[in-house]
Amino acid sequence: xxxxxxxxxxxxxxxxxxxxxxxxxxxxxxxxxxxxxxxxxxxxxxxxxxxxxxxxxxxxxxxxxxxxxxxxxxxxxxxxxxxxxxxxxxxxxxxxxxxxxxxxxxxxxxxxxxxxxxxxxxxxxxxxxxxxxxxxxxxxxxxxxxxxxxxxxxxxxxxxxxxxxxxxxxxxxxxxxxxxxxxxxxxxxxxxxxxxxxxxxxxxxxxxxxxxxxxxxxxxxxxxxxxxxxxxxxxxxxxxxxxxxxxxxxxxxxxxxxxxxxxxxxxxxxxxxxxxxxxxxxxxxxxxxxxxxxxxxxxxxxxxxxxxxxxxxxxxxxxxxxxxxxxxxxxxxxxxxxxxxxxxxxxxxxxxxxxxxxxxxxxxxxxxxxxxxxxxxxxxxxxxxxxxxxxxxxxxxxxxxxxxxxxxxxxxxxxxxxxxxxxxxxxxxxxxxxxxxxxxxxxxxxxxxxxxxxxxxxxxxxxx
Ligand code: SF4
Ligand code: SF4
Numbered sequence: 257x258x259x260x261x262x263x264x265x266x267x268x269x270x271x272x273x274x275x276x277x278x279x280x281x282x283x284x285x286x287x288x289x290x291x292x293x294x295x296x297x298x299x300x301x302x303x304x305x306x307x308x309x310x311x312x313x314x315x316x317x318x319x320x321x322x323x324x325x326x327x328x329x330x331x332x333x334x335x336x337x338x339x340x341x342x343x344x345x346x347x348x349x350x351x352x353x354x355x356x357x358x359x360x361x362x363x364x365x366x367x368x369x370x371x372x373x374x375x376x377x378x379x380x381x382x383x384x385x386x387x388x389x390x391x392x393x394x395x396x397x398x399x400x401x402x403x404x405x406x407x408x409x410x411x412x413x414x415x416x417x418x419x420x421x422x423x424x425x426x427x428x429x430x431x432x433x434x435x436x437x438x439x440x441x442x443x444x445x446x447x448x449x450x451x452x453x454x455x456x457x458x459x460x461x462x463x464x465x466x467x468x469x470x471x472x473x474x475x476x477x478x479x480x481x482x483x484x485x486x487x488x489x490x491x492x493x494x495x496x497x498x499x500x501x502x503x504x505x506x507x508x509x510x511x512x513x514x515x516x517x518x519x520x521x522x523x524x525x526x527x528x529x530x531x532x533x534x535x536x537x538x539x540x541x542x543x544x545x546x547x548x549x550x551x552x553x554x555x556x557x558x559x560x561x562x563x564x565x566x567x568x569x570x571x572x573x574x575x576x577x578x579x580x581x582x583x584x585x586x587x588x589x590x591x592x593x594x595x596x597x598x599x600x601x602x603x604x605x606x607x608x609x610x611x612x613x614x615x616x617x618x619x620x621x622x623x624x625x626x627x628x629x630x631x632x633x634x635x636x637x638x639x640x641x642x643x644x645x646x647x648x649x650x651x652x653x654x655x656x657x658x659x660x661x662x663x664x665x666x667x668x669x670x671x672x673x674x675x676x677x678x679x680x681x682x683x684x685x686x687x688x689x690x691x692x693x694x695x696x697x698x699x700x701x702x703x704x705x706x707x708x709x710x711x712x713x714x715x716x717x718x719x720x
Pocket of ligand 1: 271272273275276277278279322323324327
């Protein structure tokens with residue numbers, strides 16, 4: 257197969273059309289598959305042009321609801337190849353790097369808000385940046401999370417007997433919703449966890465979605481190096497953002513188990529490729545593997561994904577060590593270490609487990625935690641095909657805005673039917689879409705938990 261972006265996109269088109277499984281399963285929820293089958297049906301009369309194939313791959317927001325990781329990776333590969341050959345627009349090059357532009361705005365929040373929130377100026381910015389005029393650019397807070405943690409003196413692990421817990425908060429919490437990161441730190445401190453906030457970079461998801469392979473790898477290289485040092489020092493890492501967690505725990509190690517290094521460490525022989533049975537595999541000498549016949553699978557199962565330029569064992573170590581914040585708190589609870597000093601919250605809440613959390617295969621840990629809050633009536637929004645459709649900056653883009661809203665519509669209808677007082681979700685990108693589509697109070701589960709702890713402390717009646 258040639259390496260042209262058209263051939264890569266065309267190959268996916270053929271494979272999915274041959275299989276046809278997603279025609280009935282995904283076309284209701286995914287604009288990519290709708291376009292793919294439309295192009296395939298049309299192909300009987302005319303072959304798709306390069307611009308059609310590019311448009312098709314641009315419609316994937318990597319929500320990961322579809323069944324085949326190989327296909328998703330193929331879509332990303334084709335998208336990146338188009339970008340590498342045809343180049344990205346200068347405006348997109350700027351807005352895809354959220355950490356960079358939002359980080360600069362954080363240095364002068366008042367001025368930034370004057371420009372980004374002013375009717376005339378914001379329209380000019382949106383036009384220049386290729387954003388849809390109906391989208392609201394989030395406000396830049398007075399104090400971003402990086403600055404707040406510096407003020408609190410928690411940017412390094414305090415020396416002491418207990419190992420530290422490094423909080424990885426993600427760009428949306430760092431630059432737009434610092435209250436989420438503050439709540440995460442507050443909840444951990446309330447539970448006597450030695451939390452700190454290390455130097456961190458964007459996880460790379462927004463630039464990966466835009467097909468900027470080079471920048472994605474640069475960001476991951478930096479994070480891999482920093483986070484490995486944290487593990488070497490004996491600390492734990494928790495992610496309060498499910499997308500960062502998905503990136504570090506799932507995408508980073510994809511295919512790493514097929515590497516020669518892992519196969520040697522696991523004691524594989526010439527006959528079988530060994531794959532760990534457990535997603536959160538225990539130490540090597542205790543882990544169980546399933547075997548795949550090397551003769552059949554050897555040429556397919558290779559460590560040749562986007563992140564295979566980094567050492568396989570380092571990727572596996574990091575992926576197996578990072579915890580989602582909800583998962584970490586649930587573990588604390590099950591070990592008897594979670595404080596029950598919770599004041600009542602008399603609200604009817606709905607909780608949406610975001611796509612990138614569902615893909616981590618850890619269930620909905622926040623549901624169990626939130627049920628501990630007295631008075632909180634909590635219901636989970638269930639549905640394996642539900643996605644808000646936002647995908648970070650993709651939802652802001654002029655060309656994708658309409659698809660993004662369409663993708664999120666079934667979820668929004670479901671929420672409207674539930675009529676909650678408050679909608680809880682741990683993904684801040686979803687929060688932007690909820691804000692755009694619904695008029696309901698929004699919060700990260702950690703904010704509710706933190707507030708309940710805080711009110712308990714402030715209430716003399718409870719706190720005796
Ligand atoms: S994504 Fe997988 S299951 Fe769906 S049509 Fe393509 S090959 Fe078939
Ligand atoms: S990752 Fe999501 S948007 Fe992309 S093809 Fe799969 S279901 Fe569609």
